[in-house]
Amino acid sequence: MKLKILELLLYHFLFYILFYEFRTSMEIDNFELFKKWFELKGNLLRLSSFLVFSFYALGAYIVLYNYYKKSFLKVSIGLIMVSILVVSIRYFIEEIFYMKVFGFDNYYDAISPSLYVLGNLFYAALHISFGVVFFFIQSSKYHEMQTQRLLVENKRTELAFLRAQLNPHFLFNTLNNIYSLVYRKSNKALPALEKLTTILRYSLYESEFKIPLKKEIDIIDNYINLEQMRYDYPLNIDFKINGDLAGVLIPPFLLLPIVENAFKHGDMKCPLKIHIDIAEKKLNVKVINYIIEKQKDEVGGLGLKNIKKRLGLIYGNNCELVIHNDKSIFDVSLKLIF
Incomplete structure (x- = not known):
C-alpha cells in the first residue's frame, strides 16, 4: 500500500472547512463573518490551527503506516509522540512566535505548558482520529483490491x-x-x-x-x-x-x-x-x-x-x-x- 499524503491533506482540509469554518459561519451574522476574514489575528490563528491539525492527522497516518502490523506498542508510543510534538509546535507558533512578532497570542497570558497540553487534548484526539480512520479506510480498500486481483489471477x-x-x-x-x-x-x-x-x-x-x-x-x-x-x-x-x-x-x-x-x-x-x-x-x-x-x-x-x-x-x-x-x-x- 502506498502513502496517500496528498489525498489525506485534501480530505482533512475539507473536514476542517466543514467542522470549523462552516460551523462558525452559521453562528454569526454575515457582517461579522465578513469582518472576521479581514482580521490579521484571526487569519494567522486560522492558518496555524489548520497546519497543526493537519500535522496531527498526518503524523497518526504515518505512524500507523509504518508500525501498524509490526508492534502495537510502537503505534501507541508513536501516537503519543505525535501529540506531544505537535502541541509543542503549536505552543511555539501561537504563544511565542506570534507574541514576539505580532504582539498577540491564542490563549491568555502566562498559560503554563501543562495547561496548554491539557487544553489541546480534544483537538489532538479529534485530528489523530481522523488520520487513524483515513489509514484504516485506505488499508481496507487496498486489501479489497488485493483480494480482487488474487481472485482474477486464480x-x-x-x-x-x-x-x-x-x-x-x-x-x-x-x-x-x-x-x-x-x-x-x-x-x-x-x-x-x-x-x-x-x-x-x-x-x-x-x-x-x-x-x-x-x-x-x-x-x-x-x-x-x-x-x-x-x-x-x-x-x-x-x-x-x-x-x-x-x-x-x-x-x-x-x-x-x-x-x-x-x-x-x-x-x-x-x-x-x-x-x-x-x-x-x-x-x-x-x-x-x-x-x-x-x-x-x-x-x-x-x-x-x-x-x-x-x-x-x-x-x-x-x-x-x-x-x-x-x-x-x-x-x-x-x-x-x-
Missing part, C-alpha cells in the same frame, strides 16, 4: 489450466480419426492433416481471452470437413447460423468441443443438428445427435465438463448449459449473454 490460472486440458483432449480424438484414414490408406489422409494443422494453429496461437464468434465457426467448419473425410457417404448435418455475427466475442474453443462430442459419440448415419442463433445480445447454441448404441454410457466426457467449468468462471450466472440424454438422443443446449 480465475485466469484455472482457465489456462482448463484450456491446456482441452487442447490435448481434442488433439487425441482427431489424431485417432486421422490414424483410421492412414490405416485404410485413404487418399483423404493428407487433406485431413492439412485441416488438422489449421485447427492446431488456431489452438496454439489464439491467445486472446475472447475472440470473434466467426473465428470459432470457421474452425467448426474445418472440423466438420475433417470428420466428413472419414466417411464414404455424405453426412446428414443440419448446420445453421441465424443472426449477425459482427461484434460477438466468445472464449476460444468454447463451441468446438460440443460439436466434437457429437461426432465422437454420435451415430453419423443419423442426422446431426448444429444450430447457432444470435439475437439481442444472446447466443443460443443447440447440438443434437443420435447416440451409437455401444457408446451410450460414455457420452459427454472431459470436453463438456471442461466447458461447464469455463462457462462458470467467465460468465457466472449469465449462461446456462443444459445437457439432456435420453439414451438414444444427446441434446446440448448452451445459452449465454455476451
Whole structure:
C-alpha cells in the first residue's frame, strides 16, 4: 500500500472547512463573518490551527503506516509522540512566535505548558482520529483490491489450466480419426492433416481471452470437413447460423468441443443438428445427435465438463448449459449473454 499524503491533506482540509469554518459561519451574522476574514489575528490563528491539525492527522497516518502490523506498542508510543510534538509546535507558533512578532497570542497570558497540553487534548484526539480512520479506510480498500486481483489471477490460472486440458483432449480424438484414414490408406489422409494443422494453429496461437464468434465457426467448419473425410457417404448435418455475427466475442474453443462430442459419440448415419442463433445480445447454441448404441454410457466426457467449468468462471450466472440424454438422443443446449 502506498502513502496517500496528498489525498489525506485534501480530505482533512475539507473536514476542517466543514467542522470549523462552516460551523462558525452559521453562528454569526454575515457582517461579522465578513469582518472576521479581514482580521490579521484571526487569519494567522486560522492558518496555524489548520497546519497543526493537519500535522496531527498526518503524523497518526504515518505512524500507523509504518508500525501498524509490526508492534502495537510502537503505534501507541508513536501516537503519543505525535501529540506531544505537535502541541509543542503549536505552543511555539501561537504563544511565542506570534507574541514576539505580532504582539498577540491564542490563549491568555502566562498559560503554563501543562495547561496548554491539557487544553489541546480534544483537538489532538479529534485530528489523530481522523488520520487513524483515513489509514484504516485506505488499508481496507487496498486489501479489497488485493483480494480482487488474487481472485482474477486464480480465475485466469484455472482457465489456462482448463484450456491446456482441452487442447490435448481434442488433439487425441482427431489424431485417432486421422490414424483410421492412414490405416485404410485413404487418399483423404493428407487433406485431413492439412485441416488438422489449421485447427492446431488456431489452438496454439489464439491467445486472446475472447475472440470473434466467426473465428470459432470457421474452425467448426474445418472440423466438420475433417470428420466428413472419414466417411464414404455424405453426412446428414443440419448446420445453421441465424443472426449477425459482427461484434460477438466468445472464449476460444468454447463451441468446438460440443460439436466434437457429437461426432465422437454420435451415430453419423443419423442426422446431426448444429444450430447457432444470435439475437439481442444472446447466443443460443443447440447440438443434437443420435447416440451409437455401444457408446451410450460414455457420452459427454472431459470436453463438456471442461466447458461447464469455463462457462462458470467467465460468465457466472449469465449462461446456462443444459445437457439432456435420453439414451438414444444427446441434446446440448448452451445459452449465454455476451
